[in-house]
Amino acid sequence: MGLVGPGFIAAHHLDAVRRLGDVEIVGIAGSSLDSATRRARELNAGKAYANYRDLLADPAVHVVHNTTPNYLHREVSLAALRAGKHVISDKPLAASVQEARELYEAARDANLGHVVTFNYRGYPLVQQARAMIAKGDIGQSVFVHGCYLQDWLTDERAYTWRLDPKLGGASSALGDIGSHWCDLAEHVTGARITAVLADLQTVVPQREGADGTRHDITSEDLASVLLRFDNGVRGCVTVGQVLPGHKNDLRLEVNGRDGSLAWRQEQPNELWIGHHAKANAVLTRDPSLLDPSARAYAHLPAGHPEAWADAFRNVIADAYTWIRSGAKPDTKPDALPTFAHGYRNSLLVDAMLTSHAAGGVWQTVDDPLEPTRTTRTRG
Template sequence: MQRMGMGLVGPGFVAAHHVDAVRRLGFVDVVALAGSSDASARKKADAWGVPKAYGRYQDLVADRDVQVVHVTTPNFLHDPVIRAALGARKHVVSDKPLAVSSAEARGLWQAAKDAGVVHAVTFNYRGNPLVQQARDMIAKGELGPVHYVHGQYLQDWLLEPTDYSWRLEPDKGGQSSALGDIGSHWCDLAEYVVGARIQSVLSDLTTVISTRMKPESTAEAFATAGTQTRREVAITSEDLASVLLRFDNGARGA
């Protein structure tokens, strides 16, 4: 199989898992990283054994050794980074959610289609063996028709008022937090297993912790609170979402 060069934009928490996963494939070389500065990118590149480091994603996209771009930036940067990669006819693997609005997502899908490249979003739960078995059993009709789909996605991350993430900030993570960030995983999983598309929704979005203590300096996802200085900020994005669903095969869900 022909070897492929991979470049990654946004070397934060989840990026390490992308690098590890593609290296396990055996035919992909991680050749470049792009971060928020030359120094931060170089630091991560040295730590992960990546030869090239860029402080601008545009330079990574222009690198001829990069054939596929993995995008693991905060959500609001997905659109410009992905559009740049597609404009250069590079394959794209984006972390979820793909975009911060349906209009952005449709635009990226059309741009990828026009570019004629491989494009994917990392809904990684699809690869779980139990998920694969459930999907196969339903597709073969072994369980009969699906009438109702029920599930939940619970996390204790962000459980305390001292827990904080850029995902809570609408200008970075998008207007939706719980539903857009981890709910997107659940919705994709439901569609994938059932083999039907969600057609309509009725949601109740709630902000349980309306005030949080934001650290003065940034930290990667799931980092410990530490002893750094914090300030009180108001939270408007939801941390609890309840959703009723209708699928295009007539099934209901919640």
């Protein structure tokens, strides 16, 4: 593998690949040869390339991990596909719906592996919740709700390229973290969001950069969205990045006619099971108690916590399992998110922005050209 964009998340891609034990890290490309050389040395990541084109030209690189800023996702991923490389891209798939569709179609036509790192799918208890819902353990679902709350943008002196529409895209909170929640909700329930009604807010309308420059902010840092799913289920989600005390607070709850399930990312080794006429329960992550489809994602015995890096590793492991099998649609692990899911996610965020811009009205969500549901479980 080769990596393009050696920023914060790059180290976690490299860590996940190393943990697989059978993938060679050939090298990394950055914004310049000097920066790439420095990061390659810091990360012990092989050789440095002056730019991503040089990396793509190396026949030793079979898989490209795209961890560049959002505005470069389309350019780098498209070039990699055209060079015959499998691609593992950070989310969002691209900076706009149009670019996301272009990448989705290019990946579909290229017959290459194409993965978007919606990494919360990799938690064992997320897969357990999905299996329980599919088997009817909570009966017919009626309500899906939750949140993704952070506080890293609370201070008005916090400024990042993610808040610049030219670099991060039109959306901030929804595109950055709301996208994770929506993907998780659809994956766990097996249903699709068909309509949204969004109320967005910019709590901090002006921010100060590191150089003292003032920046007017046009993207949302707080959002509330009502949801409708294709199976008749209703839902809602709150997303915010200016909420003190919330570090990475992703929560998902699904209520059915016979029971409820709730999972929280900051307590990932527990799945809450709610009942009406008997005591509620908590399922602690224990491989011996998990559904077979979830068991393969738990690597330690009960009582040994597994967390974010382990879930990330699980998604990367699925990616390489698929690539080794030829990256055909019928061999894809069921939990693995592809460019089709990335494109669909872009459609969801775009529909939310459109709903808010229209004054808070229901907006129908378009669907990709092909289904994103898959048929094979991991293992």
